[in-house]
Amino acid sequence: MIPPSGDGGASFPGDVHPTPSGGILVSKLDDVINWARSNSLWPLVFGTSCCAIEMMSTASAKYDWSRFGFEVARATPRQADVIIIAGTIVNKMAPVLKRLYDQMADPKYVIAMGACATSGGPFFYNTYSVVKGTDHVIPVDVYIAGCPPRPEALLHAMISLQEKIKKGLTREQIKMQKPEQSF
Amino acid sequence: MYRQTEIISDLSKTPPSEGLEGADMIINIGPQHPATHGVLHLVITLNGETIKKVEPHLGYIHRSIEKMCESLSYRQFIYATSRMDYLSSHINNHGCALCVEKGLQIEIPARAQVIRVLMDELTRIASHTLWWGAMAMDVGALTPFFLAFREREMINDIMEETCGARLTMNYMVPGGVMFDLHPNFQKKVKEFITHFKNKIDEYDELVTDNVIFRNRTENVGVISKEDAISYGMSGPSARASGVQCDIRKLYPYEIYNQLQFEEIIETGCDSFARYLVRMKEMRQSLSIVEQLIDNIPDGEFQAKTKAVLKLPKGEFYSRVETARGEFGVYIVSEGGTTPYRIKFRSPGFSNLSSLDHIARGSKIGDLVAIMGTLDFVIPDIDR
Numbered sequence: 122m123i124p125p126s127g128d129g130g131a132s133f134p135g136d137v138h139p140t141p142s143g144g145i146l147v148s149k150l151d152d153v154i155n156w157a158r159s160n161s162l163w164p165l166v167f168g169t170s171c172c173a174i175e176m177m178s179t180a181s182a183k184y185d186w187s188r189f190g191f192e193v194a195r196a197t198p199r200q201a202d203v204i205i206i207a208g209t210i211v212n213k214m215a216p217v218l219k220r221l222y223d224q225m226a227d228p229k230y231v232i233a234m235g236a237c238a239t240s241g242g243p244f245f246y247n248t249y250s251v252v253k254g255t256d257h258v259i260p261v262d263v264y265i266a267g268c269p270p271r272p273e274a275l276l277h278a279m280i281s282l283q284e285k286i287k288k289g290l291t292r293e294q295i296k297m298q299k300p301e302q303s304f
Numbered sequence: 305m306y307r308q309t310e311i312i313s314d315l316s317k318t319p320p321s322e323g324l325e326g327a328d329m330i331i332n333i334g335p336q337h338p339a340t341h342g343v344l345h346l347v348i349t350l351n352g353e354t355i356k357k358v359e360p361h362l363g364y365i366h367r368s369i370e371k372m373c374e375s376l377s378y379r380q381f382i383y384a385t386s387r388m389d390y391l392s393s394h395i396n397n398h399g400c401a402l403c404v405e406k407g408l409q410i411e412i413p414a415r416a417q418v419i420r421v422l423m424d425e426l427t428r429i430a431s432h433t434l435w436w437g438a439m440a441m442d443v444g445a446l447t448p449f450f451l452a453f454r455e456r457e458m459i460n461d462i463m464e465e466t467c468g469a470r471l472t473m474n475y476m477v478p479g480g481v482m483f484d485l486h487p488n489f490q491k492k493v494k495e496f497i498t499h500f501k502n503k504i505d506e507y508d509e510l511v512t513d514n515v516i517f518r519n520r521t522e523n524v525g526v527i528s529k530e531d532a533i534s535y536g537m538s539g540p541s542a543r544a545s546g547v548q549c550d551i552r553k554l555y556p557y558e559i560y561n562q563l564q565f566e567e568i569i570e571t572g573c574d575s576f577a578r579y580l581v582r583m584k585e586m587r588q589s590l591s592i593v594e595q596l597i598d599n600i601p602d603g604e605f606q607a608k609t610k611a612v613l614k615l616p617k618g619e620f621y622s623r624v625e626t627a628r629g630e631f632g633v634y635i636v637s638e639g640g641t642t643p644y645r646i647k648f649r650s651p652g653f654s655n656l657s658s659l660d661h662i663a664r665g666s667k668i669g670d671l672v673a674i675m676g677t678l679d680f681v682i683p684d685i686d687r
Contacts, residue, residue, distance in 0.1 A: 165336075166336075166338045167336055168342065169342060169343050169364070169365050169682075169683075170342070170365055170387065170390065170682075170683045171387055171390040171471055171472060171683070173342070174390060174391070174434070174471055175470070175471060177434075177449075177453070178453060178456075178457065178460070178470075181449070181450055181453030181454075181457070182450045182453060182454060183453065183454070183457045196337070196338045198336075208365070208683075209365060209367055209683075211363070211364065211365060211366055211367060213363045213364050213366065214335065214343060214364045214365065217335050217336065217343075217364070221336055243383065243384065243387065244367050244368075244369075244372065246372075246375075247371065247372045247374075247375045247376070248367060248368045248369075248371065248372050249368055249371065250366050250367060250368045251367050251368070268472065269470075269471050269472065271470065
């Protein structure tokens with residue numbers, strides 16, 4: 122069964138042309154692939170500090186990110202689709218993060234969770250060791266504000282990422298369309 | 305932007321550790337590994353499956369909080385400490401507030417003292433429930449994780465109502481607490497007490513008496529009392545080896561000397577004893593909350609302090625018992641508005657130093673159970 126359209130982007134892409142015996146769906150293969158990818162994003166278990174606890178809260182029963190297709194958290198980057206940078210990245214961790222990102226299979230997406238991952242946050246001034254924004258190291262698709270963000274904020278970011286994937290707007294997808302452009 | 309760390313990129317070129325023989329193998333656990341509860345990097349020398357040596361590499365989450373605190377005022381630096389041991393952020397803030405109050409010689413109103421102790425103990429329960437879930441997950445049981453978060457969310461809701469934050473509260477300020485209690489506080493805490501009393505029995509049924517869990521933890525990761533003292537261990541991990549080290553009993557702060565509670569001491573010295581101490585501590589914390597929840601005195605929740613705090617010239621030290629052990633704050637003041645030097649004595653760092661001693665000779669599969677019961681919070685170790 123094809124779910125009805127007009128439910129906020131969660132439905133199957135394409136147009137149904139009604140026929141007497143039901144209908145014919147006309148869609149683009151890219152859209153179907155993006156739809157499929159967006160609904161089974163496997164996050165990497167990657168938490169460096171406080172935000173990791175809120176990420177665990179989001180995984181737990183009360184907030185339950187598996188409702189949106191995120192439940193299969195993987196401990197190895199080779200099986201993960203999305204990396205949620207939950208916590209501060211310091212200079213010593215930056216090459217490790219880069220390596221983790223490189224080890225992930227395409228297509229891959231990045232969510233920067235919390236103020237530290239977005240910009241350095243509370244550790245922006247007066248520190249010598251904090252990377253001031255993880256986008257200095259790897260490309261980021263969705264940023265979340267907060268220190269730490271609430272689980273709802275993380276869920277919102279994940280749904281935003283799904284919508285971005287459906288529209289083909291993540292950095293990874295743009296890069297694949299235009300190979301000459303570098304990030 | 306970043307430096308290449310030699311440990312990661314070129315482990316093969318670093319000189320082999322002493323005593324490396326032909327059959328030995330070096331493996332890396334971490335920095336990204338779910339069992340390290342963060343970004344700890346362990347270089348393990350193995351002979352077959354037996355651990356010969358564990359070498360922790362730190363600094364993957366070193367945010368230079370101590371250095372940062374030197375340029376923050378005495379009101380501001382407390383916020384940074386919430387991010388250190390984020391599972392007991394109240395207690396970290398408490399230690400810092402106590403140290404500043406010691407320097408300023410302020411008397412704290414009775415209401416603020418009771419609120420502080422209540423919050424500390426709720427935080428301890430929240431931290432231990434999370435530890436329980438994570439530790440059970442480490443040894444292979446996933447269900448406890450979800451059960452633990454059910455109780456933790458109740459505490460988070462209580463905290464959120466009063467402090468405005470779920471995790472990094474920044475609620476304790478020099479002179480008392482930042483806001484008064486929320487009108488719903490007592491009602492919600494009482495609900496939590498009745499809820500949690502049943503659930504902690506469920507915890508025991510589910511994990512404590514589980515045969516597989518017992519086999520994984522009993523007689524695993526043994527550390528004697530003498531060794532625990534010499535490694536400077538503190539908190540539940542040390543009390544499981546029979547060391548009396550509860551700061552709440554030894555150096556009582558706030559109103560802890562007027563409260564009825566026991567210092568949990570086990571003599572099993574193994575992972576299971578460390579597990580038992582934390583389980584029993586949750587009940588003790590619950591009884592402290594029960595004693596106080598109906599006896600919150602009226603009055604001010606914050607002593608009158610100046611807008612800009614200036615500590616007199618000198619050195620100040622205060623210590624509190626976090627969920628992981630003794631947390632010390634050492635402030636050197638030159639009389640200005642910012643500290644000259646701040647040093648945090650974090651419990652995790654000393655407890656981690658014993659890991660090599662504990663893990664030597666055990667199997668690699670047991671390392672996860674050992675690390676789980678030592679209860680590390682990596683930002684607390686690296687700071």
